[in-house]
Amino acid sequence: MQIATDRRVVSDIDPFSESFRADPYSHYAQLRALGPIVWLEKYGIWVVQHHAQVKAVLTDWKRFSNAGGGGLTNYFKEPNWRKPSIILEVDPPEHDRTRKVLMRLFTPGALQKMRNEFTHVAEALVSAAIAQGQVDGVADLVQPFPMKVFPDAVGMPPLDRDMMLVYGGMVFGAFGPRTPWYDQLLSRADEVSAWIDAHCERSALTEDGLGAAIYAAADGGEITHDEAKLLVRSFLSAGVDTTIDSIGLCLRALAEHPEQWAHLRDDPSLARAAFEEATRYDSSSQSLFRTTTDAFEFEGQMLGKHEKVLVLIGSAGRDPLVWDEPERFDIRRRITQQVGYGAGVHGCVAQMMARLEGEVFFRALATQVDRLDVTGPSTLRLHPGLRGLVTLPLALTGKN
Structure with a gap:
């Protein structure tokens, strides 16, 4: 049921329910039909679901802040269970200083080195x-790939890396409301945080990985050594789970x-395009939050200071105002307005x-x-997450 109250367009849709998560796209269509911004009464939050408004919120950090946290919990009002990420949970100018260090990691030479190493691992996994x-496409094929190549690139030595998935669940599970599942994860917070902290120390990393390059920036005075460890931590938490899920969803779409x-089998050069289309069609990052920095009017609605705004990236990827036949998976589609990786x-x-x-x-x-072939x-x-x-x-x- 939807009603309008005090000029607000209100919906009782629950974006964190199992029914919503099982089939978000039909719910997205309902929300898009209501207008550019909707109030979700169950959680007391705003939601944007059209491509135009999603991009507008993501690119306006002055009014829609990251510092309030990427999930439902409002860090302007409630404490975080861990130290805030100095790249994901800050805004400019502080954000610019740390982002500059990370962006410098991806030189053409570094990316070519990664390509060679990634290719060797991928070919071996596919052959096996x-x-x-x-096979189980997730456990036997998809998950082992990022779990191997990403930590290797960062410089984490070979070891049991399953703790990274537990940590990722704790990070991304915080995007939604507290549940018994999440409380059970948090019961291991001290253990998991200690493990992650220890493995982000400079002494725990190889001398030729991306982590070492981050610490080198600290040697040069661009960041502190404590900040270097936090950046390595953020890098690991953001770079494994998202890629596992993105590759898995793309693999399912192709199957x-x-x-x-x-098309892809006959022309493997379409691999990049296939992954790009899958990110539009069925993204692992379906949503994230921004938090208002002040009270202001947006799309005809009055938003209050420090209010949460749910940004539905997955809905933007299916917006018929932007994409022809958005429900169709087409790896030869030309993607020009991708928001699957965020924006701004x-x-x-x-x-x-x-x-x-x-x-x-x-x-x-x-x-x-x-x-x-899909066999089941x-x-x-x-x-949530x-x-x-x-x-x-x-x-x-x-x-x-």
């Missing part, structure tokens, strides 16, 4: 999956659209690396695999 024949898989000064700092991982993975898949129902995580798959049963047949 073909030999196995029947469920055999005509699109045929807070756009994903490692998006070049994420895109490279996706491109390399799907090129390796298309080069080696002839048939990609896939399952989604339904708790990133959108991602738990299982994806597949059969892979290699090329002759």
Whole structure:
């Protein structure tokens, strides 16, 4: 039911419910039909769902701040369970200083080195999956790839890295309301935080990885050594789960659209385009929050100071005002207004690396695999946080 009160367009849709998370796109269409900005009465928050307003909020850091936190909890009003990220939970000018350090990591030479190393890992994983024949696309194929290449690139030595997934669940699970699932995760907060903290120390990293380059910036006085450790921590927390889920959702889309898989199989150079289209079509980062810095009018509604605004990136990717046939997955679509990685000064700092991982993975898949068949129902995580798959049963047949 929707009603209008005090000029507000109000909806009782719950964006954190299991039914919403199981099928967000039908709910997005309902919200887009209500107008450019809607008040969600269950949580007392605003929501924007059209591409134009999503981009407007993401690119206006002066009015829509990151410092209030990327989730439902309002850090202007409530304390954070961990130290705030000095890249993800700050605004300019402080944000510019730390972002500059991270952006400098992705030189053409560094990206080429990553490409070579990523390709070796991806080709080996795909080859092993073909030999196995029947696989779980998440556990056997997708998850091992970012869990190997991203920490390797940062400089984390080989070890049991599963704790990173627990930490990622704690970080991204905070995007929604407190649930028993999240409380159970937080019961391990001290243990997990200590593990992450120890493995982000300079002494725990190799001397030739991205982490070492961050510490080198501290040696040069651009940031402090304490800040260097926080940046390494933020880098690890933001760069693993999102890529696992993005690659998994793209893999499912290709398997469920055999005509699109045929395009990629016949032309592996479409790998980057396939990953880009999947990010529009079914993004792992469906939503995030911004927090107003003051009271002001936006799209005919009066927003108060320090109010939460839910930004539906996933809805923007299906906005019919921007995309022709937005419900159609088409890897030959020309993507010119991507918001799957955010936008503005807070756009994903490692998006070049994420895109490279996706491109390399799907090129390796298309080069080696002839048939990609779904052998059973896939399952989604339904708790708050990133959108991602738990299982994806597949059969892979290699090329002759």
